[in-house]
Amino acid sequence: MNHAYDVSHLLAGLMIVASFALLYQDRIFAVLNIFAAQAILLSMAVGWEAWTQQRPHLFITAALALGLKGIIIPVALHKMIVRLGVHRDIDQVVGVGKTLLIGLALTSLSLMLVLKVTATAESFTREGLALALAIILLGFLMMITRRNAITQIVGFMSLENGLILAATGARGMPLVVEVSVAFSVLIALFVFAVFVFRIRERFDSVDIEALEDVRGDTK
Amino acid sequence: MRETLILLFGQTIQMFLVLLIAPGIAGITRRVKARFMRRQGAPIIQPYRDLIKLVRKESVVAQNASWLFRSAPYAILAFTWVAAALVPTFASGLMFNWAADALALVALLGAARALLALAGMDVGTSFGGIGSSREMMIATLAEPAMLLVLLTMALTAGTTRLPEVAEFLISAPITVRVSLALALVALIIVALAENARIPVDNPATHLELTMVHEAMVLEYSGRHLAMIEMAAQLKLVLYISLIVCLFLPFGMAPANAGPAAWPVGMAVYLVKLVLGAALLGAWEVSIAKMRVFRVGEFLGGAFVFAFLAILLAFVTREVLN
Numbered sequence: 001m002n003h004a005y006d007v008s009h010l011l012a013g014l015m016i017v018a019s020f021a022l023l024y025q026d027r028i029f030a031v032l033n034i035f036a037a038q039a040i041l042l043s044m045a046v047g048w049e050a051w052t053q054q055r056p057h058l059f060i061t062a063a064l065a066l067g068l069k070g071i072i073i074p075v076a077l078h079k080m081i082v083r084l085g086v087h088r089d090i091d092q093v094v095g096v097g098k099t100l101l102i103g104l105a106l107t108s109l110s111l112m113l114v115l116k117v118t119a120t121a122e123s124f125t126r127e128g129l130a131l132a133l134a135i136i137l138l139g140f141l142m143m144i145t146r147r148n149a150i151t152q153i154v155g156f157m158s159l160e161n162g163l164i165l166a167a168t169g170a171r172g173m174p175l176v177v178e179v180s181v182a183f184s185v186l187i188a189l190f191v192f193a194v195f196v197f198r199i200r201e202r203f204d205s206v207d208i209e210a211l212e213d214v215r216g217d218t219k
Numbered sequence: 220m221r222e223t224l225i226l227l228f229g230q231t232i233q234m235f236l237v238l239l240i241a242p243g244i245a246g247i248t249r250r251v252k253a254r255f256m257r258r259q260g261a262p263i264i265q266p267y268r269d270l271i272k273l274v275r276k277e278s279v280v281a282q283n284a285s286w287l288f289r290s291a292p293y294a295i296l297a298f299t300w301v302a303a304a305l306v307p308t309f310a311s312g313l314m315f316n317w318a319a320d321a322l323a324l325v326a327l328l329g330a331a332r333a334l335l336a337l338a339g340m341d342v343g344t345s346f347g348g349i350g351s352s353r354e355m356m357i358a359t360l361a362e363p364a365m366l367l368v369l370l371t372m373a374l375t376a377g378t379t380r381l382p383e384v385a386e387f388l389i390s391a392p393i394t395v396r397v398s399l400a401l402a403l404v405a406l407i408i409v410a411l412a413e414n415a416r417i418p419v420d421n422p423a424t425h426l427e428l429t430m431v432h433e434a435m436v437l438e439y440s441g442r443h444l445a446m447i448e449m450a451a452q453l454k455l456v457l458y459i460s461l462i463v464c465l466f467l468p469f470g471m472a473p474a475n476a477g478p479a480a481w482p483v484g485m486a487v488y489l490v491k492l493v494l495g496a497a498l499l500g501a502w503e504v505s506i507a508k509m510r511v512f513r514v515g516e517f518l519g520g521a522f523v524f525a526f527l528a529i530l531l532a533f534v535t536r537e538v539l540n
Contacts, residue, residue: 003394005538005539006394006396009397009531009534009535010396010397013397013398013401013527013531014397016527016531017401017527020523020527024520024523096516096519097515097516097519100519100523103523104523104526104527107527107530108530111530111533111534115534115537115538123538123539126537126538127534127538130534131534
């Protein structure tokens with residue numbers, strides 16, 4: 001039983017709990033706070049990995065995660081919500097109970113899958129990959145079940161948290177790739193922001209249900 | 220032979236200890252609640268006086284009540300008492316340790332609950348029926364979560380026998396276990412629901428719209444009511460003991476220590492129990508009761524936590540072995 005494993009297990013486990021909290025929570029500011037907490041947990045997990053595995057370049061990844069996703073993106077989204085004036089509750093396509101059950105099924109699936117497939121890899125990699133895949137799938141699930149454009153953005157970002165966690169677990173991801181991924185996420189935020197404002201301008205709402213009407217294939 | 224007698228003696232002490240302190244624990248919780256509301260509050264021995272008063276009083280039974288209605292209180296008390304006597308309290312390794320299995324515990328409590336729900340419907344009043352139906356709804360949500368919590372502990376310790384789980388946790392080196400923390404949260408939620416506590420049910424009200432437990436026992440009076448109250452108080456002690464035994468077993472007398480270690484174990488246990496009761500009181504005044512239809516989400520949260528706990532425990536086991 002080693003200390004290094006326990007702490008990384010704790011942080012990754014708490015990230016999964018944060019993913020479930022994102023699925024459960026239906027108030028928009030609370031969603032942002034949980035997302036920020038998840039990003040901070042991610043940066044702690046990456047920092048711990050850097051410290052225990054003697055891989056100093058991971059500290060840069062941790063700092064990027066903390067700065068961009070822990071602070072800048074939540075603050076930017078917060079401002080966006082205030083400007084859009086959507087402080088009200090989020091409506092969901094499926095109920096909370098069903099979403100959580102699907103989430104549990106996805107988590108079990110990814111754990112079973114990764115632990116079976118990576119039977120020969122070392123323990124850090126297996127653990128990191130298994131939990132990261134679960135976080136990625138939960139991010140997808142959040143994007144599917146939410147109808148509000150802003151919480152869909154949060155779902156996308158939390159999916160990306162899982163990607164970074166997976167990249168940390170696997171050895172040999174070059175720093176250049178990580179930095180460019182981090183900045184492309186930032187750019188994605190700007191694109192999303194422009195889109196959301198355009199949607200609002202056109203339909204007076206950020207509920208993407210409104211987009212269904214202009215598809216033109218059903219009627 | 221002498222050893223067996225000592226162990227039997229220890230088990231007997233535990234059986235009567237839980238019975239003796241149960242009303243006192245309920246009294247402490249009520250007193251703490253009253254104090255937080257800036258009321259004087261009834262003395263801690265008030266539940267004992269209530270029980271004595273109820274036993275002395277005549278019990279009124281409805282005309283169309285069947286034998287089930289009259290015999291249910293005794294059976295409920297018996298099931299709950301057996302369950303409470305099995306949870307390790309001040310020492311592990313007592314006479315009936317082999318029977319203190321987590322699944323047996325859930326089964327005993329389930330049997331008591333089924334009897335109570337049947338008795339609630341027996342007389343045919345509408346309140347009893349609605350209480351029974353709500354109790355069953357809560358039970359169907361709480362029981363899977365409870366089983367998952369106990370299985371998480373079993374997966375960690377390698378056995379479902381509670382004394383051995385406690386011994387394992389005392390002897391294991393202290394580590395950070397996220398699965399145990401999640402299991403603790405889930406078990407606390409289940410315990411609140413099972414004991415008809417705020418936010419799921421309010422033990423101090425008789426408001427028709429909200430009551431669950433009180434609605435089922437509305438027809439009972441006299442010594443029957445005393446049995447049911449006693450069973451409810453025992454159940455509270457059982458759950459606090461279970462949480463203490465699984466998550467804070469430190470101070471419990473180990474199996475091979477013999478009777479000399481029992482007084483210390485008992486003192487530590489009583490302190491933990493009183494702390495638990497006081498915390499429950501503080502929790503109850505600081506939160507509002509939920510609508511009945513939101514209870515599903517609350518207990519669903521317990522289920523999710525318990526499921527995540529067992530998944531994470533599974534990952535740890537797979538990865539480290």
